[in-house]
Amino acid sequence: MREQRTFDKIIEVKNVTKTFGETTVIDDINLSIRRGQFVTLLGPSGCGKTTLLRMIAGFTTPTDGTIFIEGQNVTDMPPYKRPVNTVFQKYALFPHLNVFKNVAFGLKLKRIEDDKVNARGEKQKTMRKFTKEEIAEKVNRALKLVGLEDYGHRDVNSLSGGQQQRVAIARALVCEPKVLLLDEPLGALDLKMRKEMQIELMKMHRELGITFIYVTHDQEEALTMSDVVVVLNDGVIQQIGTPKQVYDEPANAFVADFIGESNVISGTMLKDFDVSFLGAEFVCEDKGFAKNEKVDLVIRPEDIKLLPETAAEGQLLGTVISTVFKGTWYEMEIMANDYEFTVQSTVEAKPGQNVKMLIEPDGIHIMKKLRTVNEFEGEIDGENSVYICGGSFEVDTNLEKGTAVKVLVPFDGVELTDDEDDGVIGANVTHVLYKGSYYQVQIYTDTDEDFYIDTTDEWDIGDRVGVIIDKSKVTLEVIEEESEKDDKE
Amino acid sequence: MTKNKFRPSFFAIPWGVISVIFVVFPLILVFVYAFIGEDGNFTFENFAAVFGEISNLTLLLKTIGISLLTTVICLLIAYPTALILSSAPFNRYVVLALLFIIPMWMNFVLRVIAMRSLLYIFGINNGFFATMIGMVYDFLPFMLLPIYTVLTNMDKSYKEASFDLGANGFVTFFKVTLPLSFGGIMSGITMVFMPVFSAYAITGMLGDAKTNVLGGRINAFFSNSSTWGVGSALSFVLLIIVFLTMILSELLSRRAPKQKQTTKGGTTK
Numbered sequence: 001m002r003e004q005r006t007f008d009k010i011i012e013v014k015n016v017t018k019t020f021g022e023t024t025v026i027d028d029i030n031l032s033i034r035r036g037q038f039v040t041l042l043g044p045s046g047c048g049k050t051t052l053l054r055m056i057a058g059f060t061t062p063t064d065g066t067i068f069i070e071g072q073n074v075t076d077m078p079p080y081k082r083p084v085n086t087v088f089q090k091y092a093l094f095p096h097l098n099v100f101k102n103v104a105f106g107l108k109l110k111r112i113e114d115d116k117v118n119a120r121g122e123k124q125k126t127m128r129k130f131t132k133e134e135i136a137e138k139v140n141r142a143l144k145l146v147g148l149e150d151y152g153h154r155d156v157n158s159l160s161g162g163q164q165q166r167v168a169i170a171r172a173l174v175c176e177p178k179v180l181l182l183d184e185p186l187g188a189l190d191l192k193m194r195k196e197m198q199i200e201l202m203k204m205h206r207e208l209g210i211t212f213i214y215v216t217h218d219q220e221e222a223l224t225m226s227d228v229v230v231v232l233n234d235g236v237i238q239q240i241g242t243p244k245q246v247y248d249e250p251a252n253a254f255v256a257d258f259i260g261e262s263n264v265i266s267g268t269m270l271k272d273f274d275v276s277f278l279g280a281e282f283v284c285e286d287k288g289f290a291k292n293e294k295v296d297l298v299i300r301p302e303d304i305k306l307l308p309e310t311a312a313e314g315q316l317l318g319t320v321i322s323t324v325f326k327g328t329w330y331e332m333e334i335m336a337n338d339y340e341f342t343v344q345s346t347v348e349a350k351p352g353q354n355v356k357m358l359i360e361p362d363g364i365h366i367m368k369k370l371r372t373v374n375e376f377e378g379e380i381d382g383e384n385s386v387y388i389c390g391g392s393f394e395v396d397t398n399l400e401k402g403t404a405v406k407v408l409v410p411f412d413g414v415e416l417t418d419d420e421d422d423g424v425i426g427a428n429v430t431h432v433l434y435k436g437s438y439y440q441v442q443i444y445t446d447t448d449e450d451f452y453i454d455t456t457d458e459w460d461i462g463d464r465v466g467v468i469i470d471k472s473k474v475t476l477e478v479i480e481e482e483s484e485k486d487d488k489e
Numbered sequence: 490m491t492k493n494k495f496r497p498s499f500f501a502i503p504w505g506v507i508s509v510i511f512v513v514f515p516l517i518l519v520f521v522y523a524f525i526g527e528d529g530n531f532t533f534e535n536f537a538a539v540f541g542e543i544s545n546l547t548l549l550l551k552t553i554g555i556s557l558l559t560t561v562i563c564l565l566i567a568y569p570t571a572l573i574l575s576s577a578p579f580n581r582y583v584v585l586a587l588l589f590i591i592p593m594w595m596n597f598v599l600r601v602i603a604m605r606s607l608l609y610i611f612g613i614n615n616g617f618f619a620t621m622i623g624m625v626y627d628f629l630p631f632m633l634l635p636i637y638t639v640l641t642n643m644d645k646s647y648k649e650a651s652f653d654l655g656a657n658g659f660v661t662f663f664k665v666t667l668p669l670s671f672g673g674i675m676s677g678i679t680m681v682f683m684p685v686f687s688a689y690a691i692t693g694m695l696g697d698a699k700t701n702v703l704g705g706r707i708n709a710f711f712s713n714s715s716t717w718g719v720g721s722a723l724s725f726v727l728l729i730i731v732f733l734t735m736i737l738s739e740l741l742s743r744r745a746p747k748q749k750q751t752t753k754g755g756t757t758k
Contacts (some may be wrong), residue, residue: 079649080653084653087651092646171650175654177717
């Protein structure tokens with residue numbers, strides 16, 4: 001009991017960073033995973049979730065930081081020595097072996113402790129391999145667990161996708177790992193099969209009691225299956241919490257947008273429990289923000305109550321744009337104060353109809369803004385010009401050439417151009433978030449820096465754009481020589 | 490889509506014509522000559538001459554020996570080379586693999602002449618040793634290419650799965666990489682053994698009297714118009730042996746695991 005206590009954290013990831021060439025895939029991540037939990041790493045493709053899993057498995061080593069399994073530093077330990085097993089995305093079943101031999105592969109290599117009585121009658125600890133009978137028994141038990149009892153002699157290529165996946169799971173589980181790693185294991189299956197496998201995996205997790213780490217980009221899958229969801233984006237953990245927590249109390253606009261349907265709106269915290277957005281004041285349940293602090297807030301489509309136009313209650317008046325019947329509820333787009341709300345309700349409102357919308361305090365979730373201003377470090381490189389992000393931008397300044405400066409550009413101080421050559425520098429659009437009356441666009445420059453831009457133009461992810469900065473909105477702060485190091489962290 | 494008047498098989502007609510002229514017809518000629526005596530009548534005499542002459546049989550054994558030896562040496566050199574070339578960090582430099590394969594595109598007579606000059610410089614004269622060097626040098630790319638192709642196309646996740654299940658690099662090689670590259674090894678063996686078996690130019694240019702092989706003897710028979718019949722019969726025997734080898738390697742290849750060529754890449758990031 002006590003021993004188990006000491007290793008309550010079965011996996012600890014400490015300050016792990018992974019870079020491939022110039023790109024940082026995992027950026028200084030800390031994560032601990034408790035024994036027996038079903039943990040899901042969730043995020044869009046390219047967010048680093050698979051890389052993190054591969055570092056825990058040992059297929060890649062972190063550029064920086066350490067990984068512990070049961071308190072032991074395994075950062076540089078090869079995968080075959082780690083007490084974890086992996087279920088691969090494309091199964092990776094050995095095509096030259098049949099089902100039985102695939103599952104037996106790991107067992108044949110395993111050594112177990114054995115008490116041996118030597119010639120003098122003393123007990124000695126030795127290591128031995130499993131006997132043929134032991135292997136057969138374990139393999140058959142594992143195949144039974146995944147529902148493939150009589151498939152041992154079958155050629156793996158003759159199995160369906162779902163069956164192959166089961167063999168892959170049996171092959172990993174038969175080694176009795178401390179942690180089972182699953183890399184988007186259901187990605188290649190059709191919807192019905194996925195649902196079945198989800199339930200089976202959850203059942204296995206309950207019965208076996210071992211830790212599961214599950215990678216997926218499917219938020220529904222993550223919410224259904226896990227004890228803990230770790231939401232990742234751009235190599236950074238956005239939020240760790242139970243499925244209910246990440247859904248009900250998203251930590252930031254990204255999480256709110258990524259998980260479930262949501263209305264993400266910019267607002268101002270007037271005082272504790274009092275927020276203003278879209279020109280109306282609302283009572284909320286959040287406090288601890290600065291006075292008039294700009295915040296992001298999320299309202300789930302099912303948290304908006306629709307009332308008749310004439311109702312006394314309700315904070316916003318809106319017009320229904322469209323209504324779609326979704327089985328148990330109607331999904332409606334409702335325009336109110338230039339924001340297009342998505343609303344789910346069992347009561348239907350016809351397009352064109354005016355409605356009052358009531359949002360209760362517990363339906364509003366306030367989140368700190370990830371960033372309120374774009375901040376870069378640069379250098380004055382000429383008269384009225386500053387060099388940041390690989391380009392010389394025009395500014396109003398009388399600072400001397402060569403002065404190191406901090407450049408603050410508000411979100412609405414940046415303009416994007418269709419033609420890259422029209423801008424000072426080029427960049428790619430990486431993220432677009434609709435914030436009601438405008439879009440918040442995130443772009444990624446060739447010098448590995450992010451800009452956030454508020455714009456009414458709609459851009460698509462992947463667009464190549466030019467960047468222009470409005471010189472009247474830029475603020476420059478001189479960086480003192482001494483503090484330079486601190487600023488750079 | 491417009492309706493196609495021609496069935497796809499029509500496009501095979503040129504190929505059919507060419508193979509009749511250059512493959513089927515010569516084979517028939519060899520077959521016919523093998524059964525026609527000097528007087529122009531049907532006879533088994535040519536075959537009697539082939540099997541009656543004990544030196545033909547020893548020559549056959551010697552040819553098989555040289556072919557096997559060349560194949561084995563090629564395999565022993567090519568496999569580790571392919572393994573290194575296909576592994577990180579070398580797999581990024583396709584040029585390296587190309588260096589081994591480029592000689593394939595050069596006429597082999599030129600290569601052998603060049604090799605002979607080189608060997609003379611090192612003081613190696615015509616003989617068995619020079620012949621073996623020439624043979625291996627000449628046929629190495631044919632062994633390397635199929636093995637290299639199989640190894641580079643092998644899904645990385647098989648190796649990772651093996652590591653994951655507790656196998657170290659050594660065990661992984663023998664239990665996963667080697668069995669999965671069996672198909673490449675088999676086609677390499679076929680592509681080396683069969684041409685070496687009937688080769689005579691290399692032995693002629695780099696060998697001496699002792700390294701004479703079956704191909705050389707057939708060549709000798711055909712340089713004298715009165716012995717075309719015996720030459721044909723001997724060619725016929727050689728053809729049958731090559732044919733049997735092909736069937737054997739085909740049977741073995743069928744046992745080789747078929748790798749699923751799933752889409753490469755995926756989310757390995």
